[in-house]
Amino acid sequence: MQFRLSQAARSEGYRLHSHDRLDSTNSEAMRLAHGGEAGPLWVTAQRQEAGRGRRGNAWTSPDGNLAASLLLPVAGVAPEVVATLGFVAGCALVDALRDACRSAPSPRRQGEGRDDLVVVEALSPHAERGDALAPQGIAPSHAAIHLKWPNDVLADGQKLAGILLEAETLPGGRRAVVVGFGVNIAATPEGLPYPAAALSAFSAADAPMLLEFLSERFVEAVRIWNKGRGFSNIRRRWLERAAGVGAPVSVRMAEATLTGMFETIDEGGRLVILAPDGTRRTVTAGEVHFGSAATAA
Numbered sequence: 001m002q003f004r005l006s007q008a009a010r011s012e013g014y015r016l017h018s019h020d021r022l023d024s025t026n027s028e029a030m031r032l033a034h035g036g037e038a039g040p041l042w043v044t045a046q047r048q049e050a051g052r053g054r055r056g057n058a059w060t061s062p063d064g065n066l067a068a069s070l071l072l073p074v075a076g077v078a079p080e081v082v083a084t085l086g087f088v089a090g091c092a093l094v095d096a097l098r099d100a101c102r103s104a105p106s107p108r109r110q111g112e113g114r115d116d117l118v119v120v121e122a123l124s125p126h127a128e129r130g131d132a133l134a135p136q137g138i139a140p141s142h143a144a145i146h147l148k149w150p151n152d153v154l155a156d157g158q159k160l161a162g163i164l165l166e167a168e169t170l171p172g173g174r175r176a177v178v179v180g181f182g183v184n185i186a187a188t189p190e191g192l193p194y195p196a197a198a199l200s201a202f203s204a205a206d207a208p209m210l211l212e213f214l215s216e217r218f219v220e221a222v223r224i225w226n227k228g229r230g231f232s233n234i235r236r237r238w239l240e241r242a243a244g245v246g247a248p249v250s251v252r253m254a255e256a257t258l259t260g261m262f263e264t265i266d267e268g269g270r271l272v273i274l275a276p277d278g279t280r281r282t283v284t285a286g287e288v289h290f291g292s293a294a295t296a297a
């Protein structure tokens, strides 16, 4: 598989290391940082043998799926601001996945679409480039791709992709930040405890094509973020792409489960829940379930 970065990424100085196999692209990017690499550098692996997910879970990438990590320079950015890069990554990934659905629609899905539904993006008052959201009453002709707090990506409500943000302080005091992207493209791993989707059901795009879109969309999103100074714009974009805003959620935290209405995310990226008694609660870490009988992804 021949990976390449978008022209926009290359001209911003992003580089790419492609591997046939690695333990974990996040681990490799962090090893390079320890060896003095500053980034921005993408690391991909066709086969990842010890991929890691959030909350200490393993992440399995069957052949043909995307495993890619980005080592970013973050000198002068406070750790709590660096943490908001997860929302930058989420916006970029959703936009790249929507690009893939739009520019390489799946032959299966194309046949299913009704002619009057194909122009959904042009009709939608909410539409911007790559937006798969349809106006009320009109079904999209391809998957509805949305974010789930903090930074999972869902296709038609099933987990399509995950993001793992890791930061370390290196000897000498420099901070290294790695953003890892795992996308089910060719297949979903077996035996997952949640419903999962693969991009191949919605798009003919392969992993190299998706990386090219992602590297371009990341450059765009990180420019808006502007070392955290533009987080309010990222927050707005994230909310436009999010699933379940204004709807019932329950959030499983370490000690308790909180239920209420998913109101928004705040200026730190925390989940804001309106509880049934009218009080607002903010959540920094937890597992979100939509509705009353939803399954967590």
Ligand SMILES: O=C(O)CCCC[C@@H]1SC[C@@H]2NC(=O)N[C@@H]21
Pocket (backbone or CB within 6 Å): 023, 024, 025, 026, 027, 050, 051, 052, 053, 054, 055, 057, 059, 061, 066, 067, 068, 069, 152, 161, 162, 163, 164, 180, 181, 182, 183
């Ligand atoms: O749990 C999640 O949802 C996050 C999954 C992140 C997986 C990706 S695959 C590429 C990168 N390397 C890793 O070891 N993990 C991330």
